[in-house]
Every structure is written in C-alpha cells, then in structure tokens.
Amino acid sequence: MIANLYQPINGEIVEIIDESPTIKSFVIVPQSAFSFATGQFVELTLPGEGEAPFTPSSSPTVTEKMEITIMKAGRVTERLHNCAKGQPIGIRGPYGNGYPIDEFVGKHVYIVGGGVGLAPIRSLFLTLVDRIGDFKSVVCRFGARTPADFIYKDALLGPWQKLDGVNIKLTVDQANGDWSGNVGVVTTILNPKDVDIANAVAVVCGPPIMMKFATVNLLEYGFDPKTVYLSMEKNMSCGVGKCGHCMLGKYYVCKDGPVFTYDQVCKYPKIWE
Ligand SMILES: Cc1cc2nc3c(=O)[nH]c(=O)nc-3n(C[C@H](O)[C@H](O)[C@H](O)COP(=O)(O)OP(=O)(O)OC[C@H]3O[C@@H](n4cnc5c(N)ncnc54)[C@H](O)[C@@H]3O)c2cc1C
Ligand code: FES
Structure with a gap:
C-alpha cells in the first residue's frame, strides 16, 4: 500500500509560552521521535480547523519534542492561540530544504x-x-x-x-x-x-x-x-510540490525552498510579497 503523503502523525501541545501580545510558542510532543533539519518546515494540523506551515524554532538535536512559535495571523493561527495544554495536534513533514x-x-x-x-x-x-x-x-x-x-x-x-x-x-x-x-x-x-x-x-x-x-x-x-x-514564506497548501500554490518562478517554495539564495530568486517578480 502507498503511504499517504498527507497523513499527519499525532502529537500533543504540552506547554504554551506567551512571547509577545501576538506571538506564542507551543511545545509539542510527537507520538514518535520526529527529526528535522534547521530551516525545514512542518504542516501543523489543528483537528477540525485546518493546517498551516510553520518552521520549528527549537534545536533539531531534540527529537522527542519540538517548539513552534506562532504569530496570530488568521483563522488557524487564531484557533491555535486559543488552545490549551493537552490539545491533540497533527504534524506532517518535515518539508523543504533547510539551511545549508x-x-x-x-x-x-x-x-x-x-x-x-x-x-x-x-x-x-x-x-x-x-x-x-x-x-x-x-x-x-x-x-x-x-x-x-x-x-x-x-x-x-x-x-x-x-x-x-x-x-x-x-x-x-x-x-x-x-x-x-x-x-x-x-x-x-x-x-x-x-x-x-x-x-x-x-x-x-x-x-x-x-x-x-x-x-x-x-x-x-x-x-x-x-x-x-x-x-521565503509563500502561501502554501500541500507542502509537498503537488498543488502549485507556492510557485516562485520555476521553484516550488515548499520543495525547493523555503531557503533560497538571493541569486536564485532575484530575477522573479514579487519575491517580497
Ligand atoms: C515555510 C513557512 C514557514 C512558516 N513559519 C512560520 C512560523 O514559524 N511562525 C509563524 O507564525 N508563521 C509561519 N509561517 C506563516 C504561517 O504559515 C501563516 O501565518 C499561516 O499559514 C496563516 O494561517 P491562518 O489560517 O491563521 O491565516 P489565514 O486566515 O489563512 O490568512 C490570514 C492572512 O495571512 C495571509 N497568509 C497566509 N499564509 C501566509 C504565508 N505563508 N505568508 C504570507 N501571508 C500568508 C493570508 O493571505 C491572509 O491575508 C510560515 C509560512 C511558511 C510558508
Ligand atoms: S504548497 Fe503545494 S506545491 Fe508547494
């Protein structure tokens, strides 16, 4: 059977830290150890609400838990800000290239x-x-x-x-x-x-x-x-190079990025939008 690309693994929010009036950090414990390279991103699912991409803010050497810092920007991030400790959460990824x-x-x-x-x-x-x-x-x-x-x-x-x-x-x-x-x-x-x-x-x-x-x-x-x-933070949907929402010139930001050199992207219009 082909593994489902979009199937998140389960996790739980175990701690919430107020960072600023609009930003909170969420400490998340995945059900199984989860590794990523620094600069890669994950799609976080709030069950019943939806998902959004975030870059873990913690050290990649820590695999039993992960910290994600989230600014309240719209629907999903606002719902995340209203969550309490113990909230189940889905995580898929990690995606993208990270810092070299x-x-x-x-x-x-x-x-x-x-x-x-x-x-x-x-x-x-x-x-x-x-x-x-x-x-x-x-x-x-x-x-x-x-x-x-x-x-x-x-x-x-x-x-x-x-x-x-x-x-x-x-x-x-x-x-x-x-x-x-x-x-x-x-x-x-x-x-x-x-x-x-x-x-x-x-x-x-x-x-x-x-x-x-x-x-x-x-x-x-x-x-x-x-x-x-x-x-580069382009609007994303699938996160895995399928939907085309994140195109920047010839690049899929989700797959070829999100980290690019200026040299790679400077020739494309609207890179700062
Ligand atoms: C690779 C990547 C890593 C990210 N890492 C972080 C992170 O670590 N912390 C964090 O707080 N945010 C991060 N973001 C941005 C975050 O994904 C968006 O703020 C979130 O998707 C908004 O979802 P929402 O449902 O709350 O807002 P929506 O209701 O979907 O949108 C609210 C507004 O924000 C705009 N918007 C939505 N997504 C983006 C986006 N990606 N870039 C610019 N504008 C957007 C919409 O067009 C709309 O105007 C990252 C985005 C990407 C692509
Ligand atoms: S988010 Fe779907 S192709 Fe990049």
Whole structure:
C-alpha cells in the first residue's frame, strides 16, 4: 500500500509560552521521535480547523519534542492561540530544504531577523552555537516593532549575549518602558564592518519589507548574491510540490525552498510579497 503523503502523525501541545501580545510558542510532543533539519518546515494540523506551515524554532538535536512559535495571523493561527495544554495536534513533514549549515563552515554567519522571523532563526542559532568552533563568528542583528514585540527576550537579553563567538545587537522601531537599546528599523544596526564580508554568509528572515531592505543593504556592503540566504514564506497548501500554490518562478517554495539564495530568486517578480 502507498503511504499517504498527507497523513499527519499525532502529537500533543504540552506547554504554551506567551512571547509577545501576538506571538506564542507551543511545545509539542510527537507520538514518535520526529527529526528535522534547521530551516525545514512542518504542516501543523489543528483537528477540525485546518493546517498551516510553520518552521520549528527549537534545536533539531531534540527529537522527542519540538517548539513552534506562532504569530496570530488568521483563522488557524487564531484557533491555535486559543488552545490549551493537552490539545491533540497533527504534524506532517518535515518539508523543504533547510539551511545549508556545512556551507557556512569557516565563515562569519551574519543573521538579520525581525518579528516572528526569529522563529526559524532561533533553531538556526541553536544549531550554530552547538558547533560554534566551526564558524568564524555568529553575528545577529534583530529588530521588533516595540520592546514588547521582541520574542525570546530572556535568551536574547541574557545568556545568548554571553556566548563566545556570538555578537548580538537589537533594535526596536519604537521605544517605550525601560528600553535602552537602539531605536530604528533593523537596517540601522547593520554595518559593513561587522564582519569580513569576503568570508561571510548572510541569513535574512522576517517580514517581507524588512527582508527587502536588509537584502539591499547587504548587497551594497558587498555580499555576493550567492551568499545571502532568504527564508521565503509563500502561501502554501500541500507542502509537498503537488498543488502549485507556492510557485516562485520555476521553484516550488515548499520543495525547493523555503531557503533560497538571493541569486536564485532575484530575477522573479514579487519575491517580497
Ligand atoms: C515555510 C513557512 C514557514 C512558516 N513559519 C512560520 C512560523 O514559524 N511562525 C509563524 O507564525 N508563521 C509561519 N509561517 C506563516 C504561517 O504559515 C501563516 O501565518 C499561516 O499559514 C496563516 O494561517 P491562518 O489560517 O491563521 O491565516 P489565514 O486566515 O489563512 O490568512 C490570514 C492572512 O495571512 C495571509 N497568509 C497566509 N499564509 C501566509 C504565508 N505563508 N505568508 C504570507 N501571508 C500568508 C493570508 O493571505 C491572509 O491575508 C510560515 C509560512 C511558511 C510558508
Ligand atoms: S504548497 Fe503545494 S506545491 Fe508547494
């Protein structure tokens, strides 16, 4: 009998963490160990409601549970936000290509992220710090609308700042409360002197407008379009290269991506929509 491509495995939400007014992290225990590569995505099914694609935000080395960080955006994500601990959930995947970590070895990894785009970046970051000696450095430049909108605040403002080989700067569009960091969009904390660009790769993930302007800056600084990795979030349905909902030029984002170099996709219209 042919295995059903669309059959999810069962899992359960065991913990829910409030990250920001619109974003929650869900700790999910799959019925059987579930592995993925950092940057790959899963289709999460809420029984009776529907499914949507998400990139796990946890380390791929942990296979007995997985964390998924979800922004309330519409019908399924709103229903997920209303769930409680113990909620049964379906998981299918993992799908897509993930980040080519071995191509980053020996280089500076310059990561630019914003909003819920920090979800895949968290998984990538945890993967990189697990083998930090393999990279020249890991430099993170992250933005959020306001301090309250920053997700993973405890880690970002605490232990991650102290890791050897890691350099993190944060910015908010609008400051309030006791925020003493930079104020301005994420491009205001990018600097060509941050890394040796000839020996660096860049990873960009966040809202389309942020990805667009960050990429423009990185190219101006001298990053080769082949070294700028983008996580593309096209509307998806099947997740497995069958329905065509996610086409970007000749690519199926679900199968050939979601991680692409700028060089691969720059010739196609509407890549930032
Ligand atoms: C590969 C991939 C990984 C993703 N990872 C995450 C993640 O880790 N965390 C997270 O919060 N979100 C992630 N998303 C986005 C998430 O899938 C959508 O927010 C979700 O599908 C919305 O479903 P909904 O039923 O709540 O909204 P709907 O009611 O379906 O839609 C609400 C609005 O959002 C738009 N929309 C729906 N899906 C997308 C999309 N993929 N991109 C842009 N706009 C969309 C719709 O056009 C509509 O305007 C990811 C998307 C992709 C393709
Ligand atoms: S989501 Fe169906 S082909 Fe990509």
